[in-house]
Amino acid sequence: MTNQINDILHQTMTRIAAALENFLPGLLAFLMILVLTIVIAFVLRAIIRRSLQRVEFDNRINRWGFAAVNEWSPAHSPTMLIAQTAFLTVLLLGILIGISALDSRLMSLLFVELFNYLPHVVAAVLILVVGSILSRFLGRSVLISAVNMQIQSARLLSLGVKWLVIVLTVAMALDHLRIGGTVVQISFAILFGGIVLALALAVGLGSKDMVKETWARQTDKPDREAEEQFHHF
Amino acid sequence: MPDTAVQPDTEAQVKSASAADVVVGILSWNNVDVIGKIARDAQEALPAGFPRRRCVLVHADGGSRDGTQEAASAAVINRDDFVQVAYPVYPAQKISPDHYGVPGKANGIQAIFGVASELNASACAIIDSTIAVPEARSIESLVRPVVEDEIDFVAPRYLRHKYDGAILSGIVYPLTRALYGKRIHQPIGGDYAVSGKLMNQLSRQKLDGDTTSSDADVWIIAQALGGGYRFAEALLGPRQLMRHEPAPDASSILTQTLRSVFTEMNRSAAFWQRVRGSQPVPLFGSWTDSIPDPAPVDPNPMMQSFRLGFENLQDIYRLVLPPATLVELKRMTRGQEAFHFDDAVWARLIYDFALAWRMRVMDRDHLLGALTPLYLGWVASWVVAVHDASAEEAQSLVETLCMAYETQKGYLISRWRWPDRFNP
Structure with missing residues (x-):
């Protein structure tokens, strides 16, 4: 009986030792790859940061008309955004390579899943980026036009348009990522409808005077003539 | 085609x-x-x-x-x-x-x-x-x-x-x-x-x-x-x-x-x-004709446009105008004293917008759209200034404004040449 227990324990210990013997080099390789990756990522980040600073990349971005990029960037610096993105990308690649050193089968499965899902992620990111730029552009267009049309609720109107585009964009991105399913669609429809209704009420109440004045101008020609005494050009 | x-x-x-x-x-x-x-x-x-x-x-x-x-x-x-x-x-x-x-x-x-x-x-x-x-x-x-x-x-x-x-x-x-x-x-x-x-x-x-x-x-x-x-x-x-x-x-x-x-x-x-x-x-040639005095213009709607614009478009103005100009514009919106757009401030403001146009600080139509309330503010100030003035007096005020543009041209040239370094 004792011999049997000893044998079982011995076999178990042997299996654990063998497993450890198989696993430890992989773990060691993983740790080494990770350390190396971190070092490479840090060096790459420093090189990118210094190179971009040397060519005054932040100022150039402003000059090329992409000042909005500042708002999304860490420390309001597009240079930092690019350097940080490169750092994280290298780190992520290092972790994936490190995992493959631990277990190649797991890694191949992970890669297959990842590559199947990647186009959706890319599309979603693209939608979000374009949506973000579009929402800012349209928001600013509406704000300036509304101010020049003397609409008191110009800021509200601009915010409404901006959020309308953002909500639409996020719903489209989630749909691409296959997250939420019909819940997202229904939520989007409710939210979109709500925003449109709120905007209609806000504009209706905020610009009723303007509508009244426009009608008065259309029907009252003498007013128009008096106004034409002043020519800007 | x-x-x-x-x-x-x-x-x-x-x-x-x-x-x-x-x-x-x-x-x-x-x-x-x-x-x-x-x-x-x-x-x-x-x-x-x-x-x-x-x-x-x-x-x-x-x-x-x-x-x-x-x-x-x-x-x-x-x-x-x-x-x-x-x-x-x-x-x-x-x-x-x-x-x-x-x-x-x-x-x-x-x-x-x-x-x-x-x-x-x-x-x-x-x-x-x-x-x-x-x-x-x-x-x-x-x-x-x-x-x-x-x-x-x-x-x-x-x-x-x-x-x-x-x-x-x-x-x-x-x-x-x-x-x-x-x-x-x-x-x-x-x-x-x-x-x-x-x-x-x-x-x-x-x-x-x-x-x-x-x-x-x-x-x-x-x-x-x-x-x-x-x-x-x-x-x-x-x-x-x-x-x-x-x-x-x-x-x-x-x-x-x-x-x-x-x-x-x-x-x-x-x-x-x-x-x-x-x-x-x-x-x-010479002007032999004369034109009748124009009907008085009410500057108040233009002042309101200016105030509405300044309240709502400050984020845009911060990208275009230096702090000193923003302070001056804010003072004008308070309305505690007579509405007046200083000639030098106006000249510098136009130069700043010209520079922002060149640098493409934002979409160019947005930039010029955002200038409209400020322009209406200047027009209101002009209407107030020439209200009782004759045509000759009004022309002399235009000449004074022109001198301000000429005096401030050094500011434009400095900012044009060194847009990042010269930012008062």
Whole structure:
């Protein structure tokens, strides 16, 4: 009986030792790859940061008309955004390579899943980026036009348009990522409808005077003539 | 594809005209109601003013559909001295017409210059009939300095009341004067006369066909200013401005005008950075008429626009204007003292917007749209300042503003050359 227990324990210990013997080099390789990756990522980040600073990349971005990029960037610096993105990308690649050193089968499965899902992620990111730029552009267009049309609720109107585009964009991105399913669609429809209704009420109440004045101008020609005494050009 | 109203007999008309001393080109676009009068006036006034010279009238039309071409043809007195030409107009130019001027104006002007060159004309006047109807003798007064005094570019100086043309008085005149060093009061406005020498140079340097009316006008005067030509102003009587339906708003007028001015400012930066001060140009003719005092203008709606704009567009202004200007604008919105836009602040503000235009700080239409409330603030300040002033006093205030633009030009040059380093 004792011999049997000893044998079982011995076999178990042997299996654990063998497993450890198989696993430890992989773990060691993983740790080494990770350390190396971190070092490479840090060096790459420093090189990118210094190179971009040397060519005054932040100022150039402003000059090329992409000042909005500042708002999304860490420390309001597009240079930092690019350097940080490169750092994280290298780190992520290092972790994936490190995992493959631990277990190649797991890694191949992970890669297959990842590559199947990647186009959706890319599309979603693209939608979000374009949506973000579009929402800012349209928001600013509406704000300036509304101010020049003397609409008191110009800021509200601009915010409404901006959020309308953002909500639409996020719903489209989630749909691409296959997250939420019909819940997202229904939520989007409710939210979109709500925003449109709120905007209609806000504009209706905020610009009723303007509508009244426009009608008065259309029907009252003498007013128009008096106004034409002043020519800007 | 551009839309052209082809005139197959244009070549024959030019051949039959053979040679001319003076060419007057009239641009038109769907304005049948006034084209006849302008054409007739021109053909009556020019032979009377220059009896020993051959004067040919060139009518350029981009394809009017209301019978403008037929009306012009029917109105002329002397068919031997009349040529009709067509020029291309792109569909986009017809879909979004400018607040003033004919669509495809650059092509129209080139067509007129082409005929004038073939006729070896020594003087050529351009009249844009869609902007205003000039007085009968105005065309002759515009051409005379070119014909008799060897002037290369004659700008009109129409008799206008003190509130008229606020964009010209507050921005375009002071800015072009400070940049190019010539005191031309109405540098853009559709009408001018040029010498054969200048016309030949302009014909060689073709402007893109896809430009607005104001682009063409600003381009021509900037080319002339940068080319060392002789300038003059012709004092002309009042002109009857055409009415547009719907009436253009201040924002669209400002956007179209400043887009052209800033584009040309960008293009000629190497030239204007060397110019210091300004010189008057010779004046020809005299104002014999007078115009009645204008109806009083209420500045309050414009002040409200200014305050509304400043409250809502501060995020944009922070990208364009230095802190000192923002503080000054904030002081104005409080309304504790009399509403007044300081001349130096206004001049620097226009320079800052010109710089932001150059640097593409944001979408350029957004930038000029955001300038509109500030411009209305300046107009309100101007209306308050000239309320009790005579026309002469108002003109003297414009001159003071021009001096502020000239004084602040160093600020513009510093920021233009070192936009990142020089930011007060």
